[in-house]
Amino acid sequence: MITYALFFGFACFALGLLLNLYRLAKGPGVADRVLALDTMVINGIALLVLxxxxxxxxxxxxxxxxxxxxxxxxxxxxxxxxxxxxxxx
Incomplete structure (x- = not known):
């Protein structure tokens, strides 16, 4: 059961990374891009922990x-x- 939870967590955080990458590329301002990078760091930390x-x-x-x-x-x-x-x- 923990295997399914881990796969679900990997999928969710990978999707979050992709959406943040989109925000990084298409962000309307510099502040939005910095926030997207910070959120990508948080998602990367979550992936490492998982x-x-x-x-x-x-x-x-x-x-x-x-x-x-x-x-x-x-x-x-x-x-x-x-x-x-x-x-x-």
Missing amino acids: YGVAQGTAVYFEAALLFAMVGFITTVAFCRFILRGDIIE
Whole structure:
């Protein structure tokens, strides 16, 4: 039963990634594109966690944590670039 739940989760998050990719390409503004990238990071983290559950190892959970930290830093950098034009003052 857990196998079906994992496949359903993979399908849902993969669909979410595709829809975010569409929003990234066709977003009306820069803020929408940054939000789409941030949401893609969250979906990628969810896929890593689901894959870790499917494989039964903790390595993918650590990779998801690192991916989350890098995703947060890139989102902050993009937002600072939008607001100020510079990332580092």
